Amino acid sequence: MVKKIFKWTGISLAVAIGLGGSFAAHEWYADKPVRLSSLLDREMVKIAFESPETLTSLGFLESVGIKGHNAELDDDRPQVLERMFNKAKQIRVLVEQYDDADLNENDQLSKEITLYLLDFLDSSYEYRHHNYPVNQLFGLQNNFPSFMEAQHQVTSIEDADNYISRLNKVPVKFSQNLEGLKIREQKQIIPPKFVIERVIDEMNGFVATPIEENILFSSLKDKLDKIDNLDPTEKQRVLAEANKAIETNVYPAYQALINYFTKLKPEATTDAGFWRLPGGNQAYKQALAFFTTTDYSPEYIHNLGLTEVDRIQSEILAELTKLNINTDNGFSQTIEDLAADEQYYYQDNDDGRQQILADYQTILDEIDAGLDDAFNIRPKAGMEVVRIPEFKEKTSPGAYYQQPSLDGTRPGRFFANLYDIKATPTYSMRTLAYHEGIPGHHFQIAIGMELEGLPFLRKMGGFTAYTEGWALYAEQLAWELGFQKHPQDNIGRLQAELFRAVRLVVDTGLHHKRWTREQAIDYMKANTGMAQSDVVSEIERYIVMPGQATSYKIGMMKILELREKAKNQLGDKFNLAEFHDVVLKNGAVPLSILERLVDKYIEQKQTA
Template identity: 70%
Template sequence: MVKKIVKWFGILLLSVIVIAGSFASYEWYSDKPIRFRSFVDREVLKMAFQSPETLTSLGFLESLGITGHNAKLDDASLAKSDELYVKLKQVLNTLNSYDDASLSESDLLSKEIALYLLNFAQETEQFRFHDYPVNQLFGIQSAYPSFMEAQHQINNVDDVNNYLSRLMLIKTKFTQELEGIKLREDKGIIPPLFVIERVLEEMNGFVNTPIEENILYTSLAKKMTDSGNVTESEQTELLAKAKSNINKYVHPAYQLLIDYFTTLQSKATNDDGFWRLPNGEAAYVASLKFYTTTDYTPQYIHDVGLKEVNRIQSEIMTILAAQNYDVTQGFTEAIESLAAQESFYYEDSDAGRAQILADYQTILDEIDAGLDSAFRIRPKAGMEVVRIPEFKEKTSPGAYYQQPAIDGSRPGRFFANLYDIKATPKYSMRTLAYHEGIPGHHFQIAVAMELEGLPLFRMFSPFTAYVEGWALYSEYLAWEMGFQNDPFDNIGRLQAELFRAVRLVVDTGIHYKKWTREEAIHYMKLNTGMAQSDVVAEIERYIVMPAQATSYKVGMMKILDLREKAKKALGDKFDLRDFHDVVLKNGAVPLNLLERFIDKYIADTLAK
């Protein structure tokens, strides 16, 4: 399927260039293409063609011999952002002009999803600057080197020259980013003090690292060697140019942000929630709606979180008591006693970290071979486990997933954080692997990319409650299927679910109930028993990504509720494989649409 997508992209692009005046050309240039699918795919392609970095990440043009975009970086200016909002309104107007009666069932669904996204974008444009573009978790200061290391492919000297060009252009992009950050300052949207301190530490560390040890230099050197198409003499010459460009362009770009944030420190405070920003409470409610795809209030989410925390802690304590742990002193003490056992950890060394990666791969290979009873639909793309780049792992989450390249040149990747060896107890590894990899994010995201006939925008729909809800549901599913029959592995699963329940409490606590960063850290540490380094990184994540963390548990509970609904309605006719087909075969969707799919599945099955 991936090859078919690449071929389709290529045919579309080449037909536009070569067959001027043809039907394909009309569909590309007309204000309103005849085919609805042509319109929505065209708009996604046009946006992609304006983003060189997106084109590099998708990786489909290279197979057509087109590589010029790999020498450029995205336009991050305010003018470009303004242009996007104008464009989205134009797309919305055209979308509404398509008569529902003329559309197929599939196109009607695509129209409904597109309208959901476009209407929400229009409604929340007033909050477009309610964020912190440079923070300890993400932003150009970490995204740029990560992009260059993970996405920019090196197969020949031309690819290296494109890489060198991107090193030269970075100061322009940093200047553009700074324009938007300064506008936020004018609007009273200033990051909390700890965010500024973290990014200054990160950026100063980046520029103070010897260039020969900088990831932009070392990854280029490795890629040239691995390619086998760049001679040693060429490598020496090109690395010298890279060193010069890092010194001349990259370091000064970082210094722009370092100087700005150093000055901004005096204006920052230790109030961390969105409530403190102009119209911040409304912005938080909008963020909750976007991430959960529900109208749940902050108070409702907070209350649900408190109830789930109590339930899950009780289950964990029951298992610990059965394993002869002293639970009389309370949850925190019991879980800390478990976490203190050295037998649950790997050696704190390079060899120990390498073994963690190998064991993660074994876990994933095992479950991948044992899911036939639960799935018919499965991704064709492979998956690998890699370490989060060391330069950013200190402030990164415990793990994350990166989707495969659309042309099949890069598999899906499960990035594991190995900074703190104590943050990776053996009993938590299965759950994390199932969430980030199989059958979690890799199954759902890679399957969506490979679905036949799905419009391009639906392959990458940003419905976090569905995406993260599926991944958390996958942890539960793996336990149900017997892949976590060791009681300690089950504790690891319950701790992961507890972690997501606590998120409901602390996210709303910070942004709605005006908790401080320290209060949130205390609550999460007290109620999860997680490593302190993980707790701090997570709470700081919620501060810069309001509401995102609530989507996991909300989505999981909805999928489980829908499954139970189907089981009760269908009885002996219920087939888990059918249920999973329905959940996965339409890509990511808002939760109300997912419920509609399940209702139809129930009705259709009963009618047979």
């Protein structure tokens, strides 16, 4: 829930000022820069510059020839986490120097959003260790190879040498994380037994892989193969050094983690929810507040989910009846029968999986060409569809989006999980593409990054209820605009919405009502008709990421509520593209602030 602050030096101050925003050198040093946005940009740049991995991910220094950060890894010592909370207090003092009366409307909003985040960070200090840094979904052990494969670009020998430097520093990074794991162990914040079993199995498989087949080696080789006129001797040197680094540093670092979790496993229990941890009930409420940006209680969210599940299931049954599909056997069995129909699946081979990726791209290209009436603003960055790396497909979600780089060299990416071919029925593909790509995450995130005149915090900030709420709203919007080609596609859309409604039930069930992992799996399976592999992966995601899954439906319902409010109050003056401008042109915001922005739009249109 909180971003780490890292100490990293070696980049000139002049470059930092130039990339941090349009402010003069004296504003870099000033206790109170003339403009609030300059202060916010300065502090965000400082934070980013202390994290070499963040700099690599953002990708803006490489365009001016600076690459030294790509040889470093983040400082993950527990002390760094403590420094982050202290830094937040210092930033708050700086921000509060600016009186609202002296700020323009945009800067007032920037101040409000900043203080909202800082307040939450301060209230979260007590629960700073309530997480599982090594887990089956986004843990240290699978994030590192994913980061190296997807983020670390290799277009020169210098890049390759930096890659090897990072491989050799894995033992330090992993040992720093072990310190944090031991602090959590002392506090009895121990992952459920199944999480430990998952990560041990994953890491055992990782170190058992022959080095030349390991993604850390193979992805480097692939990148080297794409460099024109590369000296073959240099290529062999780099690959030999990478092989040695993996053998002597990477694999032993993973083995140290394996040994730790093997020893820890007897202390773990099969209970899955946060309620079992010291202070877990309050920590879960904090998580819900952060992810939904509301004060909704776990009980309210649980009951809301139950109501929505009933409504959406009824709509799906009505759609099935229109297709003359027999629903006499009840919802669950009917959905399972539909999912078992072979006509909706691709061939379970490499050609079939390649066709899935190609068809996803076609879907996205089609809708991108047909949205002019619904959007005044469009992202400049392109987007592409790629497969989730095979080494982590089994425990990854069905799909996810990766933002483009700031310098425009890397497009936005929709990562599709192709592990289980039965998890990709054709009637669900459009909805998933609209959510992860266009007009979902790619529109919202890429537009936010490209907005001019906003501080970096607002361009890159992420309020999950807003971002995921928009993506789920985008699914319904695409249907409303006529992009669902077949009746089955609407069933796929409704199933996706049902899935998010079920999340409200199972997330609160696990962490508030003390459901077991098996209870949650059974409920989701019975009420969605999803593939078993996806159900298990999803439930295990909610266990290690409490609260996050509730944000989708909460955010979508708020956006739809605000759109309906604008329609009712504006009548003929309502314009869909203008409404989307209001939602998208301010960057990610808490839902309460979004409501105020829409109310202001309504008032301005009424008096125009």
